[in-house]
Amino acid sequence: MSAPTTDRADGPVRRGEPILSVRGLEKHFPIKGGGLIKRTVGAVRAVDGVDLDLYPGEVLGLVGESGCGKSTTGRAILNLQPATGGSVKFEGRELVGLSRKQMRPLRRDIALVFQDPYASLNPRLPVFDIVAEPLVIHGLTKDDAELRNRVRELVETVGLNPEHTNRYPAEFSGGQRQRIGIARALALQPKVLVLDEPVSALDVSIQAGVINLLEDLKNDLGLSYLFIAHDLSVVRHISDRVAVMYLGRIIEVAERDELFERPAHPYTQALLSAIPLPDPRRERARQRIIISGDVPSPANPPSGCRFRTRCQKFAHVLTDAQRQKCIDEDPQLADRGAGHLNACHYAEATRVI
Amino acid sequence: MSIGTSGPGASATGASSLGTLSSGRSTSLRGFDVSAPLLEVTDLNVQFPSEDGLVHAVRGVDYTLRSGEVLGIVGESGSGKSVTSLAVMGLLPGNARVTGSVRYRGQELLGQTDRSMSRVRGKGVSMIFQDPMTSLDPVYRVGAQIEETLRTHDRSLSSQAAEARAAELLELVGIPNARERVRSFPHEFSGGMRQRVVIAIAMANQPDVIIADEPTTALDVTVQAQILEVLQTALEETGAAMVMITHDLGVVAGIADRVLVMYAGRPVEVGSVEDIYYEPRMPYTLGLLGSLPRLDASTRERLTPIVGSPPSLLSMPPGCPFAPRCPLHVPQCDEAEPPLLEVGPGHSAACIRTEQVERAHGHAAEVFSETAADTLLAGESLPADYTVGEGARDASSPGAPLADQPEPAATGPGAGSDTGSVVSDHRPTNGDRA
Incomplete structure (x- = not known):
């Protein structure tokens, strides 16, 4: 990845400075060779030069298929898996390279909500202790009475009965557990929540309640969300802006409606077109763009444009000369006349839904 | 841009031009009545003993599958949709108590020995499982697994012919270099490719019915689109009818002719796909549709979640199982469980307040506030x-x-x-x- 771009036209004028600014973020996992002495023989380039801006009060959706690096991006931003390169600035302060100790005060401001509400809560702690833990660690309450009040408020905020806080996670349903996870994330009154697939483990009727809760919390508490998900319907519903990831890179970023109505990158178009609509007449009338094959290995991404091996445009539309550019030249994230940023040499806004 | 017009299946199933399978339709298992309905499930009940008592996982499922149609069974986790199909296939564990009737071409399948069920499985009714990572045997080459299916039902088939046919099937489901890939092991395939192999096995013997249990749930959305295309190809090639079990209302909207909505082990609404999506009569169906975020919605409407969670199947209270979550709940709802009654041609719902639901015309917000x-x-x-x-x-x-x-x-x-x-x-x- 070349030097990260710092200034850019990012759609309509944004309110002030980004609260979270990511430039050229890289997370490479080493591949160790066999034998007695483990030498690094390569790297899985899970995140390979991601640029993102999250503005105050905004929900930025980060979407992509499994293995594209979206969760790793979230974890690298939070320094849970330290980045191997690039920069993450939270309110102007660099996070990459901070030690765990240096990171600790910042954890009050950026919290994470995990995907699996069955695995992310300690089964041996009652809900009270789970929600109180961050408050105790950060010493934010003076005495037990204040702690109890605060936990009670948090539990009520997420729509649970505070009388049930002496129960264990196993006694709650998936949706309720996810609410507990959200209550814990809110305990320190963060400014930014990184939500890693917060509703994908839930059934649709339960999921809707959690989505509504997240919307309410964002509006009431003035939070900013980095909303990581693979379900584009959910992302369209909750996000203000959406970034699409493919093989460790952002390949398109736009305002929500712009992205869904005028996607310019062939991958975004294929992704949107692949999603079945819960509307029989519209679903059956659609022309679907079907891309072939699977995502290439991030240990050995294709040269030039990373999507070209599956790209319909590359395969069927472009001339040989045009194709050569896809093979030789890695397209950077830029506005190519589509009105928003995308990483395709031959981007063309097209309606697919 | 011309991508959109390249047509579905252009690349995913490049093999669909291969023509029909060589053997044609040589199925018709002996002893089965060809004029009888393909698959008829009547009052199917499944109970599992557990430490806390009997879990009544399926409570009276009825459906008839007509030839050539796709029946979608939708419901949330725990609604009994998968258990229903496993009961049809006779694949439930020994401790399950199954009652009712499952007739394939007029012949009762429940209570048959495993040996006689093996004649039906794969040839009469075949199944595609959810997880392609676990439904193939990791120690056998994929070709061998397809050949096994073929030779189980046709002892006279030579191993060369079986291998050729396996390659043909792999090509049909869109696996490139099929002739070499028959010798690959499952771990050499990606998830989408493995699911293609599973589909190839399911269609190998030209079955009359294919039951697909969440066939795309474990897959990414672009791969899901490929697999749905392959399924369509499989249906065209075999002429089979399909039972499509899924929780994804989008997938059902695209593929199903009729839809059966399950809740707490029971069908609560059955109808044509248009009835279910545009004129649902059961509050649960309406609520499901209202809680879906829409990819095609340009205005951001608030979702209408269904409060609460499904009931425990251990001790069902009398009355409608959806009543505790239902916005239209009235005292009569708690008296007896409403039967599935016809509300229109080919459209039934298990609710005593269908008129109120009708007024919403599919707009959940009018009922679920x-x-x-x-x-x-x-x-x-x-x-x-x-x-x-x-x-x-x-x-x-x-x-x-x-x-x-x-x-x-x-x-x-x-x-x-x-x-x-x-x-x-x-x-x-x-x-x-x-």
């Missing part, structure tokens, strides 16, 4: 472009714009608030850190 407490937290009085600058935390501190809204009448803290509705008369003290 969020509780007063929810709107309290929704903070409609807050400005929409409320920013998080310096004063933001103070602005949302207790007593700010929300204080003068009326207290919700029915729901105080503790009253039913574990149902997922949001109770918020205490605001979080967001100011205490400033």
